[in-house]
Amino acid sequence: MSKAKKDKPTEERILAAAKNIFVLKGMAGARMQDIADEAGINKALLHYYFKNKEQLFEVIFLEAAQKLFPKINQVFNADQPLFEKIESFCEEYIEVVMQNPYLPLFVLNEINQDPEHFLDKVWAGRTKPDPTKFLEQIEREVKKGTIKRISPLHLLMNLISMAIFPFVAKPMLQKNLGLDELQFRLIMQQRKKEIPKFIIDSIKK
Amino acid sequence: MSKAKKDKPTEERILAAAKNIFVLKGMAGARMQDIADEAGINKALLHYYFKNKEQLFEVIFLEAAQKLFPKINQVFNADQPLFEKIESFCEEYIEVVMQNPYLPLFVLNEINQDPEHFLDKVWAGRTKPDPTKFLEQIEREVKKGTIKRISPLHLLMNLISMAIFPFVAKPMLQKNLGLDELQFRLIMQQRKKEIPKFIIDSIKK
DNA sequence: TCATGTTTTAACCAAATGGTTAACAAAAGT
DNA sequence: ACTTTTGTTAACCATTTGGTTAAAACATGA
Numbered sequence: 001m002s003k004a005k006k007d008k009p010t011e012e013r014i015l016a017a018a019k020n021i022f023v024l025k026g027m028a029g030a031r032m033q034d035i036a037d038e039a040g041i042n043k044a045l046l047h048y049y050f051k052n053k054e055q056l057f058e059v060i061f062l063e064a065a066q067k068l069f070p071k072i073n074q075v076f077n078a079d080q081p082l083f084e085k086i087e088s089f090c091e092e093y094i095e096v097v098m099q100n101p102y103l104p105l106f107v108l109n110e111i112n113q114d115p116e117h118f119l120d121k122v123w124a125g126r127t128k129p130d131p132t133k134f135l136e137q138i139e140r141e142v143k144k145g146t147i148k149r150i151s152p153l154h155l156l157m158n159l160i161s162m163a164i165f166p167f168v169a170k171p172m173l174q175k176n177l178g179l180d181e182l183q184f185r186l187i188m189q190q191r192k193k194e195i196p197k198f199i200i201d202s203i204k205k
Numbered sequence: 206m207s208k209a210k211k212d213k214p215t216e217e218r219i220l221a222a223a224k225n226i227f228v229l230k231g232m233a234g235a236r237m238q239d240i241a242d243e244a245g246i247n248k249a250l251l252h253y254y255f256k257n258k259e260q261l262f263e264v265i266f267l268e269a270a271q272k273l274f275p276k277i278n279q280v281f282n283a284d285q286p287l288f289e290k291i292e293s294f295c296e297e298y299i300e301v302v303m304q305n306p307y308l309p310l311f312v313l314n315e316i317n318q319d320p321e322h323f324l325d326k327v328w329a330g331r332t333k334p335d336p337t338k339f340l341e342q343i344e345r346e347v348k349k350g351t352i353k354r355i356s357p358l359h360l361l362m363n364l365i366s367m368a369i370f371p372f373v374a375k376p377m378l379q380k381n382l383g384l385d386e387l388q389f390r391l392i393m394q395q396r397k398k399e400i401p402k403f404i405i406d407s408i409k410k
Numbered sequence: 411t412c413a414t415g416t417t418t419t420a421a422c423c424a425a426a427t428g429g430t431t432a433a434c435a436a437a438a439g440t
Numbered sequence: 441a442c443t444t445t446t447g448t449t450a451a452c453c454a455t456t457t458g459g460t461t462a463a464a465a466c467a468t469g470a
Contacts, residue, residue, distance in 0.1 A: 010448090025233065025318070029231075029232075031427070033428090042449060047428085049447095105314060108377060109310060115377075131382065154399045154403070158367050158400075161369075161371065171316050172324065174320075177358070190359070195363075201407040202406040202407035237459085248458085249418075249459090
């Protein structure tokens with residue numbers, strides 16, 4: 001029991017422990033015993049709070065997914081000039097993910113295990129993504145002559161890719177480029193500004 | 206036994222089966238029984254060819270990693286003008302990954318499970334990545350005045366991110382953007398040209 | 411033909427793992 | 441005080457899973 005596992009109510013400790021273990025090992029690799037240990041309780045109590053592994057996992061997964069998905073949707077729907085939108089997305093998104101660098105890989109990997117199932121759960125109730133507003137916005141900017149004629153779809157993919165991928169490939173990039181934890185954080189900090197600059201340089205007329 | 210599992214020698218069938226199962230389910234989620242079934246043999250025979258799960262996994266993982274890593278290194282070291290380099294990288298890399306769309310997520314995810322261990326294995330014997338040549342090349346182009354003063358590191362990250370991430374996020378992108386298999390392939394096909402254009406538009410003076 | 415080595419199988423085993431039971435302790439009503 | 445509800449535990453159970461054994465089928469060479 002390394003951290004502050006003492007006072008907090010049991011359920012919170014379980015959720016925190018489960019998040020650690022699941023994000024680290026994935027659904028298939030996580031062990032209920034490890035989660036119990038990490039929470040400082042025994043396995044029976046774990047099942048007292050969450051009836052089985054699947055249910056506990058779903059709670060953790062959805063919480064993680066909610067942290068990542070809505071912000072992307074916001075690029076579609078926010079009422080904001082295009083360039084500002086790109087800037088604020090990078091700023092906000094990278095900030096969020098820097099707090100939880102392993103979330104994207106975790107979420108993408110689990111979605112991959114059963115796309116239909118999880119994506120349905122993620123968007124259940126919530127408004128599904130709708131690119132039309134974004135498409136119109138691009139169209140308008142093109143007509144105004146402020147940006148080149150570009151494919152909104154590729155633009156969107158480029159934006160998301162450049163912001164998220166470095167986290168997904170974090171260990172690989174660190175090792176292969178010889179970056180320690182601090183250097184990596186610094187670089188991602190820079191990217192909050194670098195990515196918008198890179199994109200705007202590319203698309204503005 | 207759906208496909209041509211009949212004639213090929215046992216060891217090849219095992220490797221093919223193992224690749225399928227491991228890439229799909231990951232090390233932790235894969236079952237030796239499933240691999241045996243997929244190869245059309247029984248578990249004892251599987252252990253006759255590969256003494257345990259770990260060893261079989263390592264063969265599959267390394268083969269997968271070799272397919273993805275060296276090509277990135279080549280961006281560093283190839284003796285080629287910068288713009289051409291970017292173009293040929295996108296062309297070749299996206300082509301390779303389109304044949305195995307699930308490899309990147311598989312490899313990144315497993316590396317994440319134990320970065321030190323796997324990255325050591327991947328680069329064992331092989332020349333480790335060395336960015337200096339690439340850095341110099343950028344520096345030269347900047348001095349020549351052909352491109353803006355940019356950070357080579359961010360450029361490299363942008364390039365790799367835009368090429369690979371869509372595959373890592375494939376199921377998520379397909380579902381959220383409503384793309385079927387064919388549309389996705391078409392878009393990735395376009396990206397072979399779109400990404401270089403996007404980058405060069407951004408950095409050229 | 412028969413002896414030898416190789417490939418394949420069915421049956422088996424021990425450890426790991428998700429989950430349950432029944433009893434005990436603590437808290438909350440009354 | 442005492443009854444009921446809630447929280448917690450140790451011990452247990454059934455299934456899954458990676459791995460082994462011993463014998464059978466097959467191939468090979470003398």
